[in-house]
Amino acid sequence: MPRLERRAQPSRVMMFASPLIAAVLMLMTGYILFSIMGKEPLHAFWVFFIKPLTTTYGIGEWLLKSTPLILCGIGLAIGFRARVFNIGAEGQFTMGAIAAGGVALYFYNTDAVWILPLMMLAGVLGGMAWAAIPAFLRTRFNTNEILVTLMLVYVAQLFLGYLVQGPWRDPEGFNFPQSRMFTDSETMPVLVEGLRVNWAFIVALVLVAVSWFFSFKMFAGFRMEVSGQAPDAARYAGFSEKRNVWFALLISGGLAGFAGMAEVAGPIGQLQPIISPGYGFAAIIVAYVGRLHPLGVLLASLLLSLLYLGGETAQMDLNLPSAITGLFQGILLFYLLAADIFIHYRLKPSPSDSRTTITSPPEPEGDIT
């Protein structure tokens, strides 16, 4: 039996090859899956991955759906690099949407150019405020931010549900659980007439560049990276752990909040009980598939966005259930984590020389010092 052997140094090649391997394995699994379900696999692939991009409108939708993934993804990647595991971007997304929606509803009768910027600000602050709770609890009481951020997702979603079914329900909305539609001055302008993709996509691209600059050119980015990779070294160097936790959560929360704002002030145009097909959670996959690198996050967002789109066309053209999107996301993450083990380990073929007398289970590899 070949066995795993620790590499002397992590493999850079595998670091970049791993997402590609995962994507290929995802396609192979998809091939088998489609075959089992009685769909012609190649046709299904075409429907899933090519057809959505054959129209201008489709491309617009592709970029539109990638926008929240990019925004949440770069924020999470900054946090994950510093080992601050915010997995509740979905909740911060929701709170950003609520805060921005609150501004929109409050100024419903006002028509002014400053409303949209105010909504953006509210969205960012809403996401930050929601992320500040786990930041405070972690720095003050040493609670685990993974649990707290996750639990707050459900609190945020229930809060949104309460608002749209109660105080913020549209008075002329026949009791449907939704708010008034936002006015024109309260919605993001679209990039190209006829498509739904809006300026938030451009903002997301700019933020990719900013986050790259922050992570690789600024000392503050270096500090966070050290905090993530070697906490003792960070303490020795005098980098504050509290500042690290606060910064990571506020940045990722703020970006998720902005994404939430862009969603309700964009394609949705109002507050509803459900405003996201799980963008905040998919962004976790985006961050890791993108190797926590801003450019990687951009590419991974486009891939995951395509999975959302493909899932929709597959529902329409192939009568597949909507769960197909989540299934592909899960398969992708699964293979990615599996392939990632080869960054630090390699396969060692079983010894085939004459010393066959030694037949024992793999020994723990001792280090040599």
Place this chain on the structure above:
Amino acid sequence: MSTDTQTKLPRLELVGITKAYPSVIANQDVNLVVRPGEIHAVLGENGAGKSTLMKIIYGVTKPDSGSVLWDNREVHIESPAQARKIGIGMVFQHFSLFETLTVAENISLALDSAIAPHELVQRIEEVSQQYGLPIDPHRLIHSMSVGERQRVEIVRCLLNNPRLLIMDEPTSVLTPQAVLKLFETLRRLAAEGCSILYISHKLDEIQALCDKATILRGGRVTGTAIPSQETRESLAQMMIGRSLPECQMAPKMPAETRLRVHQLNLSTIDPFGTTLKNINLDVRSGEVVGIAGISGNGQKELMAALSGEQPMPKGTTTQICGVWADRLSPGQRRDLGLRFVPEERLGRGAVPSMSLRLNALLTTGAGDGLVNYGLISYAHVRSFARDVIEKFNVKCGGDEALASSLSGGNLQKFIVGREISLQPKVMIVAQPTWGVDVGAAQIIRQALIELRNQGVAVLVVSEELEELFMICDRIAVIAEGRLSPAIPASETSVEKIGLWMSGAFVEAKVEEVQHA
């Protein structure tokens, strides 16, 4: 004894042992013969392959090729349990004891066969009396000193009636007095016919204790010797391939006080940490002050307090170059000129997964030009890292090599070099040469002396008394969280410092304060 052991058949024989790891050949064609009742030294620098060889004998690691002969029969030792079964015991350098359990509980956990508790207690007492290893079977481990813990480990091995006992660097945690006691025990064991493999890089110990020595360098055997018939120089020659280097240190008058700590009391939240009690310390410009002591007596806590990693309590007065520094963070203290090299290199002094270049950036401070307006100046960082690598002869794959790819000694050279190159006014170094080979140790020591000559205040914490006497102007001792006064190295002796290491200075304090 050496003459009659020659005649007996070997108890353990290694023939052509080779073991390669992905990045290094740890052992190459190693032969070793240990006879009954022989105390056999395995001498070599860190990284020479001693530990790997012992792990092979003890069944932790399997060799790639070569054979192990036990009582003249070839054996394949698959596990430590099997090694213990055929009569091999090993005392590791780092103990494997549960701190919250008693001695007897710890020992019963490690026994391969079950013994009734009362019977075990009785046997522990018997063995500990027989070999002069006094321990109380009912004591909890966390309340015991390192020396006592080592006794527990030895007793644990002896309960299995070993015929070969492997001791891995046993004296690195002991006072000079405790070392003498240990030697008595080992000699008694050997006289009863137990063979002992004694791993060390300390030449004087090996000369005092061992009948034979096998010397390793770079994974190969470079010679065998009878230590008592060799000189330190000839042994060193075999161990490091050249003669022992010496430190050059001219007398120097110290100037103003650069680091002052008064009445530092620091309780610890770590149940196994040490509380610092009323620490007073002055380090002046142009002197090296050494702190001796057995590890675990408060060194870690004192270093963390001085570096700023552990906030100082109210009531302490700390001054760095005349500036009040009690509440300052590590970064602010660095900007005052305080530089610190911690004991742990990987993970604290350097980020393992980052390149040397980025690690050069770790302790950047105001005015060094590596960071401007919050932006990293990669050109400066690169040239700085290359300077350090060149000046301190760091053996590595260039400034882009990962810190984790360097040997302990080379990484230490890099970290010391980094801190020295950033113009310290006060330099604090913990265990400067721990795990560093003799040649590199010399470079580091000489660099510290040069700092002193340039007027830097240098504070060194070390467990190696020999080293402290080599480079220090004054030496203090830390024991149980208390610090003795620092007295001139020329006015004290290894024996006296050794005595103080067990806490005896508390009584002698009044007299010594006047002395200093």
